[in-house]
Amino acid sequence: MYVHDRKRNPRGTAAMIDVLHIVVGVLVVICSVLAFVDPEKHGFLFPVIFWLAAALNGVKGWSSLQAGVRSKKKKAAAIALWVLAFLLFVIGLLSAVSVWR
Secondary structure: OOOOOOOOOHHHHHHHHHHHHHHHHHHHHHHHHHHHHOOOOOOOHHHHHHHHHHHHHHHHHHHHHHHOOOOHHHHHHHHHHHHHHHHHHHHHHHHHHHHHO
C-alpha cells in the first residue's frame, strides 16, 4: 500500500531559500546604494542592511540544520551561520544606537 510522505519537499524548501536570497540580496543592494549615496539622509538604512543579512544567515542556518540532521559538518555549518547571524544582529543594534542617537 502506498504511504503518503507528509514531509516537505526539499526542492520546495531550496526554491524558497533561493527566492529569499534573491529578494534580500536586491533589498540589501538598494539599501546600500541609497545609504552610501547620501549617508546623512539615508543613514537609518545601515542597521537595516545588517539585520537583513542576519535574517538571511539565520534562515540559511536553520535550513542547513534541517537538511543535515545526521551530518556533523552540516551541523557545524549551521551553528557557524547562526553565530554569524547573531554577530550581524548585534552590529545592527550597535549601528542603530549610533545612528538613531
